[in-house]
Amino acid sequence: xxxxxxxxxxxxxxxxxxxxxxxxxxxxxxxxxxxxxxxxxxxxxxxxxxxxxxxxxxxxxxxxxxxxxxxxxxxxxxxxxxxxxxxxxxxxxxxxxxxxxxxxxxxxxxxxxxxxxxxxxxxxxxxxxxxxxxxxxxxxxxxxxxxxxxxxxxx
Amino acid sequence: xxxxxxxxxxxxxxxxxxxxxxxxxxxxxxxxxxxxxxxxxxxxxxxxxxxxxxxxxxxxxxxxxxxxxxxxxxxxxxxxxxxxxxxxxxxxxxxxxxxxxxxxxxxxxxxxxxxxxxxxxxxxxxxxxxxxxxxxxxxxxxxxxxxxxxxxxxxxxxxxxxxxxxxxxxxxxxxxxxxxxxxxxxxxxxxxxxxxxxxxxxxxxxxxxxxxxxxxxxxxxxxxxxxxxxxxxxxxxxxxxxxxxxxxxxxxxxxxxxxxxxxxxxxxxxxxxxxxxxxxxxxxxxxxxxxxxxxxxxxxxxxxxxxxxxxxxxxxxxxxxxxxxxxxxxxxxxxxxxxxxxxxxxxxxxxxxxxxxxxxxxxxxxxxxxxxxxxxxxxxxxxxxxxxxxxxxxxxxxxxxxxxxxxxxxxxxxxxxxxxxxxxxxxxxxxxxxxxxxxxxxxxxxxxxxxxxxxxxxxxxxxxxxxxxxxxxxxxxxxxxxxxxxxxxxxxxxxxxxxxxxxxxxxxxxxxxxxxxxxxxxxxxxxxxxxxxxxxxxxxxxxxxxxxxxxxxxxxxxxxxxxxxxxxxxxxxxxxxxxxxxxxxxxxxxxxxxxxxxxxxxxxxxxxxxxxxxxxxxxxxxxxxxxxxxxxxxxxxxxxxxxxxxxxxxxxxxxxxxxxxxxxxxxxxxxxxxxxxxxxxxxxxxxxxxxxxxxxxxxxxxxxxxxxxxxxxxxxxxxxxxxxxxxxxxxxxxxxxx
Numbered sequence: 001x002x003x004x005x006x007x008x009x010x011x012x013x014x015x016x017x018x019x020x021x022x023x024x025x026x027x028x029x030x031x032x033x034x035x036x037x038x039x040x041x042x043x044x045x046x047x048x049x050x051x052x053x054x055x056x057x058x059x060x061x062x063x064x065x066x067x068x069x070x071x072x073x074x075x076x077x078x079x080x081x082x083x084x085x086x087x088x089x090x091x092x093x094x095x096x097x098x099x100x101x102x103x104x105x106x107x108x109x110x111x112x113x114x115x116x117x118x119x120x121x122x123x124x125x126x127x128x129x130x131x132x133x134x135x136x137x138x139x140x141x142x143x144x145x146x147x148x149x150x151x152x153x154x155x
Numbered sequence: 156x157x158x159x160x161x162x163x164x165x166x167x168x169x170x171x172x173x174x175x176x177x178x179x180x181x182x183x184x185x186x187x188x189x190x191x192x193x194x195x196x197x198x199x200x201x202x203x204x205x206x207x208x209x210x211x212x213x214x215x216x217x218x219x220x221x222x223x224x225x226x227x228x229x230x231x232x233x234x235x236x237x238x239x240x241x242x243x244x245x246x247x248x249x250x251x252x253x254x255x256x257x258x259x260x261x262x263x264x265x266x267x268x269x270x271x272x273x274x275x276x277x278x279x280x281x282x283x284x285x286x287x288x289x290x291x292x293x294x295x296x297x298x299x300x301x302x303x304x305x306x307x308x309x310x311x312x313x314x315x316x317x318x319x320x321x322x323x324x325x326x327x328x329x330x331x332x333x334x335x336x337x338x339x340x341x342x343x344x345x346x347x348x349x350x351x352x353x354x355x356x357x358x359x360x361x362x363x364x365x366x367x368x369x370x371x372x373x374x375x376x377x378x379x380x381x382x383x384x385x386x387x388x389x390x391x392x393x394x395x396x397x398x399x400x401x402x403x404x405x406x407x408x409x410x411x412x413x414x415x416x417x418x419x420x421x422x423x424x425x426x427x428x429x430x431x432x433x434x435x436x437x438x439x440x441x442x443x444x445x446x447x448x449x450x451x452x453x454x455x456x457x458x459x460x461x462x463x464x465x466x467x468x469x470x471x472x473x474x475x476x477x478x479x480x481x482x483x484x485x486x487x488x489x490x491x492x493x494x495x496x497x498x499x500x501x502x503x504x505x506x507x508x509x510x511x512x513x514x515x516x517x518x519x520x521x522x523x524x525x526x527x528x529x530x531x532x533x534x535x536x537x538x539x540x541x542x543x544x545x546x547x548x549x550x551x552x553x554x555x556x557x558x559x560x561x562x563x564x565x566x567x568x569x570x571x572x573x574x575x576x577x578x579x580x581x582x583x584x585x586x587x588x589x590x591x592x593x594x595x596x597x598x599x600x601x602x603x604x605x606x607x608x609x610x611x612x613x614x615x616x617x618x619x620x621x622x623x624x625x626x627x628x629x630x631x632x633x634x635x636x637x638x639x640x641x642x643x644x645x646x647x648x649x650x651x652x653x654x655x656x657x658x659x660x661x662x663x664x665x666x667x668x669x670x671x672x673x674x675x676x677x678x679x680x681x682x683x684x685x686x687x688x689x690x691x692x693x694x695x696x697x698x699x700x701x702x703x704x705x706x707x708x709x710x711x712x713x714x715x716x717x718x719x720x721x722x723x724x725x726x727x728x729x730x731x732x733x734x735x736x737x738x739x740x741x742x743x744x745x746x747x748x749x750x751x752x753x754x755x756x757x758x759x760x761x762x763x764x765x766x767x768x769x770x771x772x773x774x775x776x777x778x779x780x781x782x783x784x785x786x787x788x789x790x791x792x793x794x795x796x797x798x799x800x801x802x803x804x805x806x807x808x809x810x811x812x813x814x815x816x817x818x819x820x821x822x823x824x825x826x827x828x829x830x831x832x833x834x835x836x837x838x839x840x841x842x843x844x845x846x847x848x849x850x851x852x853x854x855x856x857x858x859x860x861x862x863x864x865x866x867x868x869x870x871x872x873x874x875x876x877x878x879x880x881x882x883x884x885x886x887x888x889x890x891x892x893x
Contacts, residue, residue: 019430019432019433020432023430023431023432026380027430027431027432030383031374032374032377032380032381033373033374033375034374035378035380035514035515035571036380036516036600037514037515037516037603038603038830038831039435039602039603039830040603040830040831040832042830042831042832043514043603043831045514072374073373073374074373074374087372087373090368090371090372091364091368091369091372091373092364092368093364093368094364094365094368094797094798094801095368095372096232096365096368096371096372097232097233097234097801097805098230098231098232098371098513098514098515098569098570098571098572098573099232099367099370099371099372099376099569099571100378100513100514100515100571100572101514101571102371102372103374106372123840125839126838126839126840126842127840129839130838130839130840131839132514132831132836132837132838133514133808133839134512134513134514134572134574134809134836135232135514135572135805135808136804136805136806136807136808136809136837136842137801137804137805138804138808138837138839138842139804139842139844139845140801140804141839142839
């Protein structure tokens with residue numbers, strides 16, 4: 001039994017402790033926004049936040065998040081201004097193409113801003129957020145990560 | 156939001172307001188009518204009626220004035236779920252914020268093999284459907300206005316539709332469309348209607364957001380692996396390693412599997428379970444225990460064998476100069492002119508097999524019903540899958556499982572990347588086979604390893620290019636020989652002669668070569684092949700644009716000037732002129748500001764569009780860095796400029812993966828790589844800044860899903876020559892360590 005806080009609510013997971021968080025989210029909790037991309041923490045499609053830090057959930061056994069705060073792309077609006085800003089800018093600027101990698105991109109960006117401070121420029125975004133996108137949205141990602149950040153800073 | 160509360164099915168994106176079972180039976184009584192049905196194809200034969208052609212798109216209007224567009228074409232990130240509806244929205248006069256675009260819940264029956272198969276591929280969606288949708292939109296608009304005019308007892312000229320409302324110009328009043336639901340339903344669709352001129356467009360031609368950007372940004376967009384069906388189980392698959400290989404010890408694996416559910420299928424085995432992860436863990440545990448008998452052709456095939464096959468093919472072309480079966484195109488007398496030329500150059504190029512690496516691995520969910528009367532037969536099949544052609548899937552399943560196609564239902568989910576990979580049906584057939592075997596609905600997900608090792612690869616090609624020219628650079632004869640396997644043959648359609656896909660864009664027009672010959676020798680490999688973004692152009696533009704650069708250098712001409720001399724007046728030449736203008740190439744003699752950087756150039760025309768690129772590169776610690784790309788595009792009428800920009804950036808990124816690091820390697824007939832750790836995909840820090848210039852044009856819209864891919868690799872190779880003095884003629888581009 002693993003007890004944790006998920007998107008602000010306490011929950012208990014009965015799944016085997018070594019089941020990766022990614023699959024617990026997708027199979028036990030019907031939270032389907034976090035995606036499988038490689039299963040080896042190489043691509044970032046499975047990125048969530050654990051205690052505010054971005055983590056690739058495909059290799060994190062659920063037992064490791066005992067007592068922790070897990071945040072996914074499905075977090076309700078109005079709770080995290082950084083996440084809200086990124087999601088809003090993403091929709092307004094049409095950052096996603098196929099969209100499959102974008103939950104991971106968005107969570108990785110939020111985690112970076114929270115844990116390691118704001119991005120200094122677009123090169124900094126590319127250096128710190130290495131999630132793979134095969135549609136090639138990198139240019140819009142770095143432009144819009146800065147836009148979202150600015151929007152947060154203005155508030 | 157709970158995903159578990161619709162019928163016995165789950166789809167986190169709410170389906171059209173009509174229930175799944177009634178969506179095709181719209182009526183006033185049901186509170187919703189069909190405004191329009193659009194068929195993108197005509198029947199291929201005169202004896203087939205239009206009514207038998209599957210409908211690709213519906214627009215419905217309900218009593219609450221909600222408009223929904225239901226789409227049976229594949230959305231894989233190229234934005235057609237926005238661009239195509241926007242053509243209708245603008246033509247009719249709807250408000251895009253109030254229009255919902257939905258995946259059609261199921262694909263209607265494919266009944267007639269004379270139909271052709273609607274496939275989302277070849278950068279065709281916008282350019283073929285633009286006139287159809289414009290016309291359909293105009294007719295819809297006229298239908299609505301006639302109905303309203305009748306009901307209000309007004310002249311047509313007094314009414315207009317703007318922003319989803321009917322405006323009465325005499326009284327300045329507005330009405331919802333749904334106020335006339337009954338009248339619209341009774342009003343026949345006009346035979347003809349005038350289309351709006353581009354100057355009347357309110358949204359087309361301007362930047363507008365993708366209609367589904369929001370759900371792709373909040374985790375609610377539904378992909379294939381997000382489908383949940385009642386009683387569904389999951390499967391992970393381990394496919395037999397190579398062409399023709401046979402699994403020898405299935406029984407042994409079955410008993411080793413003990414607790415888990417082992418299913419053998421035609422080309423591999425699957426483990427089925429309540430959790431994909433558990434099934435996959437078990438599959439991985441068993442995989443090293445599997446023993447195979449390899450097909451001799453596969454056992455023999457590796458990277459060295461590939462090189463040998465290319466070498467022998469190219470040599471055979473040289474040794475058989477008269478063989479007409481090896482010749483594709485000819486103009487003038489190239490052999491004679493070449494033989495008599497004062498100067499000659501020759502260069503050999505090669506490119507590897509390429510995987511697609513969609514972020515979403517192949518997946519399919521299948522539910523089968525066993526035949527009550529015939530053992531080991533199916534009564535019906537239902538699948539949910541990301542696919543570039545639902546009709547092709549439907550036909551394939553009907554054939555493979557002996558089920559009439561009206562009992563094969565295909566629900567197309569949005570694709571997490573296609574690029575040509577998801578035009579193949581292998582993963583869907585597997586899901587059905589597993590479901591049939593276990594008698595339960597199953598969701599098959601390929602691991603990334605399976606995806607990498609069982610792709611349908613862009614074939615490996617090699618080329619020997621020769622040119623002869625006089626001292627002053629005129630009188631050029633160009634001879635292009637190439638070798639490679641045939642995609643058509645690999646996909647079950649052996650070509651008559653040379654596979655056109657093998658030689659498309661190879662020294663093609665519009666370059667004005669007075670004397671040229673293209674020859675091609677097919678090679679045979681056990682590697683499964685398929686369509687990769689831009690197909691034949693992905694390798695042939697590399698060969699063409701690099702070799703042109705070499706000729707230009709040999710005759711002492713600047714790359715821009717040389718191409719200007721070879722191009723007739725036309726759209727590609729205008730693209731080149733524009734490229735020169737924005738980069739100031741000629742003024743700067745093709746040199747960037749920074750001394751440790753260089754520029755390279757390449758052009759491409761195809762898919763109805765015209766593209767030119769200049770790249771700025773440097774080399775740091777033996778790694779190629781692409782800093783900037785200036786891209787000039789003439790794609791005719793730019794309906795969705797923001798979408799075009801996204802496709803240009805994406806196409807360049809896709810091509811750069813092949814230019815900078817990606818290759819697929821083989822041993823014993825199988826791919827030896829496994830995941831992103833040993834297979835290169837462009838990383839964010841390798842992405843340059845792309846500066847796009849769209850040439851304003853009133854020409855018909857060209858496709859933009861692919862044309863910006865072919866020129867990027869040659870542009871980078873050409874830049875590296877100007878930087879280092881070395882010609883790199885193989886992809887991926889690797890600088891020799893020294």
